């Protein structure tokens with residue numbers, strides 16, 4: 403962002419110590435942090451929208467109507483957390499735990515019901531915390547579960563905890579970036595040698611065929627009501643500019659074996675790492691078909707605290723029971739025929755929005771290499787998908 407001596411800039415975000423994201427006269431860009439000095443907030447500054455959109459975000463978690471019902475009714479998800487508590491119950495005895503973003507308190511209640519921790523701090527920023535207190539009382543868990551209403555970044559605890567458990571995952575693993583709150587809480591509240599649940603996470607990708615979605619969005623326009631709609635043919639690509647959330651891929655539409663493209667170690671991951679995450683892939687096509695794009699999903703692992711115990715895994719992919727996250731489809735603009743033995747190599751970048759901190763853009767770059775008997779060819783593609791800003 404170009405600016406001159408004496409200009410008053412509004413700093414939206416400080417993604418690194420060297421470069422900040424700022425605004426001047428409605429234009430937004432990066433500025434070198436060393437060239438500016440802090441000034442006081444003005445009335446104008448404070449009326450700027452919150453880059454975390456916390457009011458809207460926590461309002462949506464403050465009611466039972468949609469999100470909590472959807473999450474609790476997701477048995478794969480909820481049972482995975484329950485299983486973690488059951489299979490670690492011996493090790494949890496007398497431990498102090500934090501359930502970050504406890505919602506209705508389901509995980510905290512599992513802890514109190516199925517293990518014997520000395521204390522579970524159930525932290526919830528939304529007004530749901532009022533109901534959670536009632537649920538804790540109703541289930542006679544008041545001695546073990548203490549509900550704290552507030553943002554995890556701001557609450558105070560009497561001491562550090564042995565276990566930090568949270569259900570923070572969003573679409574495509576990171577969307578909503580609640581993970582940042584978990585990392586900050588880890589650095590402040592987790593004892594040395596303490597346990598993180600989930601302990602690791604991975605984003606998985608597969609090249610796929612999506613015939614029926616493609617037809618639904620594109621073939622309709624071929625000759626609706628006997629009229630020629632071809633001038634709209636370019637505009638039709640609009641359907642594929644954003645990823646499709648809540649997509650359930652049929653396993654037979656996977657053109658290759660899926661592969662983990664981004665892996666997170668929840669013990670070592672840093673907040674600054676979230677700004678830009680890179681992954682690479684090489685897929686071998688194992689069934690001929692039409693390449694329409696890529697489908698993504700995630701899995702998380704909960705390492706065992708028991709000696710020799712096995713980790714619990716929550717897998718949101720097409721080979722497991724569907725979860726409320728389902729999968730995310732990234733459509734390319736042009737279908738390409740692919741054949742068994744072809745390969746698709748490339749890269750993925752998750753670029754966090756420097757202003758709107760819960761959003762990101764997923765950029766995919768790929769090369770389809772074919773070495774059929776008749777001719778060898780290579781087709782490249784590249785596309786960026788905002789989620790949502």
Ligand SMILES: C[S@@+](CC[C@H](N)C(=O)[O-])C[C@H]1O[C@@H](n2cnc3c(N)ncnc32)[C@H](O)[C@@H]1O
Nearest residue numbers: 463473503504505526527528552553554569583
């Ligand atoms: C995905 S829900 C999980 C709810 C509950 N743990 C469950 O498993 O059903 C995430 C919850 O975390 C809360 N939350 C998100 N960020 C938070 C933060 N920084 N501090 C406290 N609560 C937060 C949200 O309000 C929401 O209720």
